[in-house]
Amino acid sequence: MENNLTKRELFVNKLNEIFGDKAEYVLNAISGPRYETFRINSKKSGVDKVLEKLRETEFEITEGPLAGSFVNLSSLHGLKISQTNLFKNGVVYVQGLSSMLGVNVLDPKPGEKILDLCASPGSKTSYIASLTDEPENIYAVENNSTRFYSMKKNLLSQGYSHVITIKSNAVGLSTRYPQICGTFDKVLVDVPCSNEGNVRFSDEGSFKFWNPKLPKKISMLQKKILASGYNMLKPGGLMVYSTCTYSFEENEAVVNWALKKFSDLDMVEIKTGIKKFTLVQGLTLHKGDKLDERISRASRILPDKYFDGFFIALLRKQLSPAYPARK
Numbered sequence: 023m024e025n026n027l028t029k030r031e032l033f034v035n036k037l038n039e040i041f042g043d044k045a046e047y048v049l050n051a052i053s054g055p056r057y058e059t060f061r062i063n064s065k066k067s068g069v070d071k072v073l074e075k076l077r078e079t080e081f082e083i084t085e086g087p088l089a090g091s092f093v094n095l096s097s098l099h100g101l102k103i104s105q106t107n108l109f110k111n112g113v114v115y116v117q118g119l120s121s122m123l124g125v126n127v128l129d130p131k132p133g134e135k136i137l138d139l140c141a142s143p144g145s146k147t148s149y150i151a152s153l154t155d156e157p158e159n160i161y162a163v164e165n166n167s168t169r170f171y172s173m174k175k176n177l178l179s180q181g182y183s184h185v186i187t188i189k190s191n192a193v194g195l196s197t198r199y200p201q202i203c204g205t206f207d208k209v210l211v212d213v214p215c216s217n218e219g220n221v222r223f224s225d226e227g228s229f230k231f232w233n234p235k236l237p238k239k240i241s242m243l244q245k246k247i248l249a250s251g252y253n254m255l256k257p258g259g260l261m262v263y264s265t266c267t268y269s270f271e272e273n274e275a276v277v278n279w280a281l282k283k284f285s286d287l288d289m290v291e292i293k294t295g296i297k298k299f300t301l302v303q304g305l306t307l308h309k310g311d312k313l314d315e316r317i318s319r320a321s322r323i324l325p326d327k328y329f330d331g332f333f334i335a336l337l338r339k340q341l342s343p344a345y346p347a348r349k
């Protein structure tokens with residue numbers, strides 16, 4: 023009797039269906055909080071100096087599990103890093119580790135031309151810019167006006183005013199900007215999603231807007247944005263498709279659709295170097311739906327005290343298509 027279940031019961035059932043014997047682990051994790059995590063903007067200050075300042079203000083800080091990441095373990099009166107002047111002045115940047123991991127998988131390198139298709143608030147864009155140190159090769163697209171300008175402000179405060187920002191719908195970008203279509207070495211497709219990976223039962227606000235009907239609806243937009251990312255990518259280029267959600271419809275099903283549609287698209291194995299038990303392979307079978315086996319190369323990041331729930335697929339547009347893409 024689905025209709026008599028509370029929203030929370032529906033959510034728990036969904037996690038059981040997706041994660042099977044790992045569901046209890048996930049449920050335990052989201053019943054507790056997650057640490058605040060951050061990275062230091064080396065354009066503005068040296069790491070040791072920043073850590074010294076934070077420790078002087080009685081933050082207990084430790085290195086995080088990803089290179090360049092730090093964890094706020096505790097602080098005086100529960101003060102957050104995001105409330106400090108160091109954050110306000112762009113010296114430190116508060117960012118979830120799963121979000122950082124999405125960029126690590128893309129592995130941006132100096133000299134590469136990189137497109138971030140759904141970019142606001144610019145957390146991943148600025149991280150990409152910090153890793154390549156060539157912001158003039160980084161393009162950030164965002165369609166929502168308010169979010170577009172807050173992203174610009176955010177990039178500016180971190181010292182990345184040279185990132186090329188485009189206020190546009192990601193869908194149909196290749197028609198609007200033919201001059202840059204098919205020219206990117208790497209594309210990040212961090213789509214709008216149902217945000218289930220950020221749910222913590224200890225924080226009511228994080229669950230308030232959960233709607234079991236959203237995943238199916240939003241997956242249509244996600245497919246269009248992924249197709250746009252494919253068009254912008256040059257042959258041989260790499261693309262990360264990521265969400266901060268658990269829904270099969272928004273994750274594996276979208277990637278499966280893209281693999282069917284674009285014959286020259288392939289999945290690349292993800293190597294993260296982080297402790298194994300936070301990762302599981304992408305699903306290739308869900309409620310009787312059998313998908314392309316290559317989707318097992320995608321990763322689901324399980325939530326814990328450090329990470330939020332996340333999905334990452336790494337795709338490569340091959341140098342020459344095996345046969346023309348299906349219409």
Ligand SMILES: C[S@@+](CC[C@H](N)C(=O)[O-])C[C@H]1O[C@@H](n2cnc3c(N)ncnc32)[C@H](O)[C@@H]1O
Binds near residue numbers: 144147163192212214
């Ligand atoms: C998951 S958030 C991106 C977070 C961002 N990548 C970061 O790490 O800071 C998705 C973003 O996509 C934007 N968006 C939604 N639909 C879009 C579209 N059709 N074209 C471009 N951006 C879109 C949303 O406004 C939102 O800012």
